[in-house]
Amino acid sequence: MSFFGMGRQQPTSAEKIAAVEQEMKLMASMHNRMIQMCTKKCLPTDYREGDLNKGESVCLDRCAAKFFEAHTVVSTALEKESQNRGGPAAGGGFGFGG
Amino acid sequence: MSFFGMGRQQPTSAEKIAAVEQEMKLMASMHNRMIQMCTKKCLPTDYREGDLNKGESVCLDRCAAKFFEAHTVVSTALEKESQNRGGPAAGGGFGFGG
């Protein structure tokens, strides 16, 4: 909840709701993107059967773990780049990998 | 218009407008996605001529029909899956294929 800048003393109702909503949008987007990425990586596109087989299930589990870990790696790398070259994110963390 | 839950007795103006707007967004999204899908399926990407030829036109017409039919098939299949495993859609239809 840190970086959606409630810098001022008393956030209004609208601001508090917006902050929580923003946090949820973030999680929803991550959820959706994970599904998109990992189904693409793990499911063959011939669809000969409708059930997930063992290999596909294991692939999905590992892909999910790697997707989370990739967020941390990217966040760290992006922070480093921002500090080196003074990019848009120079000020702080990315909400991941903190 | 059924499923945007006007469960309560007297919908307010804002709710009624939101419901109609939602319905329109839905149709606009379907329209845009159909155009995206079917131009990809039917138009070769070398663009040697600017006119639609006969074969491309027929392909587009059939693709449009199949895209609508696919909505129905997917809707039915998703409803079946939801009922079997108790997914997010367990409660009702999808607005298509009813």
Place this chain on the structure above:
Amino acid sequence: MSFFGMGRQQPTSAEKIAAVEQEMKLMASMHNRMIQMCTKKCLPTDYREGDLNKGESVCLDRCAAKFFEAHTVVSTALEKESQNRGGPAAGGGFGFGG
């Protein structure tokens, strides 16, 4: 700023803000799409090094110039098509290539 139709005499504050905001959204979208297109065209996906090399840098510069020029070409072509066949844009320009 021309085409977001401030047809009436005195735009309200909300309308003026919306118009400026709309203009900014437009530029932001063009910016994001350019980055997406040109990184795809110019960066090989094996990522053996983290630095931009000379060839990649030159490719990005040229791609950026071509992306802008393509907006003008597409805008002109779309206007011509609209006039010929009476499409949705029959009335006016596209904000580019005017």
Place this chain on the structure above:
Amino acid sequence: MEGLTQAENRELEQRLQKRQVKEFMSMFNTMVDGCFVPCVDDFTSKALSGRETGCLTRCVAKNFAATGRLSERFAEQSAAMQQAQGQGR
């Protein structure tokens, strides 16, 4: 539009206009991106070549025609669908 008052219809119309501007811009952007990808591939120069410009122009013409044709089919299909739903109820 099932029992909207006049004021509600006016509000709706305003939103529709905004939506149309948005749809139109999105169509334009899709056209640029969809034609840039297959047509522009030569980065030995910073100006579009004649071949690239020609490809973009034909790409717009063909996609514009395709969009028109698909929109007609869409209107027919959704009318048929609504009728079928009306009978189903």
Place this chain on the structure above:
Amino acid sequence: MEGLTQAENRELEQRLQKRQVKEFMSMFNTMVDGCFVPCVDDFTSKALSGRETGCLTRCVAKNFAATGRLSERFAEQSAAMQQAQGQGR
């Protein structure tokens, strides 16, 4: 939810419901598009063939199962992440 009043919670809940409808429609659309691309490829007829219908049905079943499985993993991972952040502070 850290110090929201009751009224704020109610407002939030309403927005969440809207979000869920949106999420659900987006999931449905993704499913249609994601299954249409690999399954429908034969444009010698305007009706779906048996092979295409079967492919779509299996595609939905498999992607539905995958979405469920990934959502479980997502819930576990984000719970673990929040805990780790809590300890880090």
Place this chain on the structure above:
Amino acid sequence: MEGLTQAENRELEQRLQKRQVKEFMSMFNTMVDGCFVPCVDDFTSKALSGRETGCLTRCVAKNFAATGRLSERFAEQSAAMQQAQGQGR
């Protein structure tokens, strides 16, 4: 910004800040997805391999540099475009 009052400018600024947060998150997400696709391909383990982590890190570095360079070109081009439009009128 052409005849906005102070209050309007303040309102606009607030929206711009929201937009920047949104843009930034979208850039971050694009980076994750755009680097995950080419770099992560081995699902025999649930932890990222050294090769994958290295690829992600280099991918971020290169794309960050590319984004910066393209943003400069974008600023130049749009300034030139606005000037050309000003003269055209």
